[in-house]
Amino acid sequence: MKRPVKDLEQSSRRISRRALLLGSAQLGVVGVLGWRMQSMQVEQADQFRLLAEENRINIRLLPPARGLVFDRNGIPLAENEQNYRVVMVREDAGDVDEVLARLQTIVAIDPEDIERAREDMRKLSSFVPVTIADRLRWEDVAKINVNAPALPGVSAEVGLSRRYPYGADVGHVVGYVGPVSDYDLAKIDDKDPLLQIPKFQIGKTGVESKLEHTLRGSAGTKRIEVNALGRVMRELDRQEGVAGKDIQLGLDERLQSYAQARMDGESSGAVVIDLETGDLRAIASAPSFDPNLFVRGISVKDWTDLNENKYRPLAAKAVQGSYPPGSTFKMVTGLAALEAGVISPEDTVYCPGYTNVAGTRFHCWKRAGHGNINFHDSLKHSCDCYYYEVSQRVGIDKIAEMARLLGIGVRHDLPLSAISSGLAPDKQWKSEVRGEDWRIGDTVNASIGQGYVLASPLQLAIMTARIATGKMITPRLIKSIDGVEQASGLGESLGINENMLRRCRQSMNAVVNDKRGTGARAKILTAGFEMAGKTGTSQVRRITAEERARGVINNADLPWERRDHALFVCFAPVDNPKYAVAVVVEHGGGGSTAASPIARDIMLQALYDGPPPLEAYPSAERGRMEEQQKRIAARIAQIKPAQDRV
């Protein structure tokens, strides 16, 4: 087709014009694009860089190694053991079923675990390691490693888990750890990111719980690069955490284990205090429980067994139990009276076997009565009427004051889960708590450690320690933290007339070492190791006038839970006291029969720092003692292999 030239030129001009117009429009668009790039890449680059880093970098916490707990001689009570687990990465395994089948032929794995692992592998991404079995023995790990070529994707990993080598012997004191729960998180105001780690172990009871912050340490961090699917590409850097601090207890593991073994079969508590430092050498409560059960997650059966046992294994009776102290309280009443000057040590009180107070008859344990009796003999024979009399003279407030001075009715702050404050009742207490007036009968009951008075074995041991030394001894559980020695428990003088204290100690000496003393059966023969003490038997039921008329029922004929508590407090050696011991046997019958032999054996073990020679015992008892020592050694040996058990 041929067109006139003019038409062509006109058209060409128009195209050029419109082309330039369109070109400028394009330039405008390009300008917008350039401006957009500039604003994103130059002006907002920092924000986007940050977002990109957030995309790719994950911060993982590295749990620190938990601090260890040692006894005073460096024996580990709580340690971290290597815990081997076998994990599998699905994408590396190829044929999962085949590899699992092979794995089962090499090590025994619970089919339930296998099923759970399969489930996890189905749910999680193919590169996530899934734990197949936990707490493997080293031999199994070795087997897996040897067979590695046949087990693609399977590997053994090592972690740390808590172990208590002495198990039940220290269960009440050291406590246990367990995975942090929602309940824990709600209860504590702690921003530590470690707590957000699933199944992170924190202290649940005992020292593990109370010194959680000391033992825990602080988290390390690991920065890792991940891709869009969350697969870890590489580790960028890591900052190790600070391991928890080690703690040394004043406890003597051997003595503790001995005490636990000695009280085996009873429901009882015993406390040994070192009189030079206030260290608690033993805090034994029987029966006990194995804290390792809780670390692994306690089974329903074990839990039911612990809870339904009438001896209450979970209760730390040595510090948590509250018992009427019975006759062991007589030192308190006596010292209060002597200190107040309402009676002199030589003054006598006539004991006809009972006392009438405000129309009620209060009986002495000896129906025939003790006749005229002074302070020394009243303690030696544990005459009740003497104390009925002097308590009325001195008044309950002075007695309560003395009790608190000696550590009863005062909460001793130890890093343990439950500490009983006991009770030193006075007039104010009764009107405030009970809303009733104090009656003279209450004073009479309290004078022999009955009625409202309550004390824990720990408090009784402290009372004995303070009487033995005349000093304000406070108990110390933590000897050192991270090698730093903690403040000693040895305090100032009590401010009680030293002469009166000496007379009190002499009477306690007579209780054990005088042939007619109530604690004579706990006598220690070794020269220089002689022991002084006081028995106590506290009623848990009211003996009616009727019953008394018919004749009081013998303890052995009563059901266990209605029998009397047996108590014994003691210190030794008499001349230079080193240890104070208090033992309470729940519903054990008489203090002299049930509690004093236990206290003596524990005391001897402490004095000799090991099994005492048989010569320390009266010759008549030696045969029986030899047998008992063998039995206890065997029982301790039975516990000890826990160290090698996994």
Next chain:
Amino acid sequence: MSYLAHNTQFVPTGFRKILYLNWPVIILLCAVASAGFIMLYSVAGGSSTPWMAPQVKRFALGLVLMVGVGMVPIWFRRNMAGLAFAISVVLLVAVELFGAIGMGAQRWIDLGFMRLQPSELTKITLVLFLAAYYDWLPTTKTSHPLWVVLPVIFILVPTALVLKQPDLGTALLLLFGGASVMFLAGVHWAYFATVIGAGVGGIYAVFVSRGTPWQLLKDYQFRRIDTFLDPSNDPLGAGYHITQAKIALGSGGWTGRGFMQGTQSRLNFLPEKHTDFIFTTLAEEFGFVGAFSLLVLYVLIIVFCVASAINNKDRFSALLTMGIAMTFFLFFAVNMAMVTGLAPVVGVPLPLVSYGGSAMLVLLVAFGLVQSAHVHKPR
């Protein structure tokens, strides 16, 4: 004698035509393609497979095709334009039918050595056909309603077919590419003003209709629009791609994170990192400097094409060159607008850089037409 003067005075023949090719455009195309090779190497994690090597081969093939097409006299194209357009529309209908018969959402025809997408082909043949149409039509009739409606139908038929595939990106390119040829041919501006006004009104109506009984779009379509307008609304769903793309782009900063150091692409946070979103990888690794340089290269290609068109007194050649330049411009502008979050994600690749065979070959053949027009312009 200057190059320009020489160019206008001598009519080349035979192999001497090679000297008269629009060499600046060829060099610029090679530069852009090379940027693509580098990025394909990078997103493959430092490997020429699976993307770079095939791309290089196809580019080499494309260059040969371009020069070959450039050698053939431009009037041959003019005569073949109608046939080419007819064939591509038939092919579009064919894939539509095959798709309906049971080949899934297939948009391509397997030629053995490559897969040809008729929609790619149509982008060029439409421009070619419209240029021929306006070359044939006397200029006095350009704005006559009848002669306006006819090319509108030519544009809308393939656009509708492509939209049905559905390929919104290509449909938009066809629409705007065709419209720009009409505009260049001199169709009265009042038509464009009317269409633009109607379009704006239509969009307004769509938004107003939301939530009313006569709602014009489906709910999910509205949600897509919401996501486009504010990707942070749905950071892990539909907005994820665009959010990650913007992070990659923005985190490049002035000079980028370094070759193969882009964390967004290397760690797979970026979607489609070797195709539609390859620009974000480039922007992440080479920063504003790299991204802007690529933009400048594209603009220079357009500038040389526009210069060539303005200097060409042949109506068909000028319209064809400008039409192809406009289509090329729409390609990269829409892609860049898409990945910078200025436009919705419609699935337009970055020309010559994104991995993809038929798009690159078709584009290079189109530039062969540009070369042909340049070589054979009236002197």
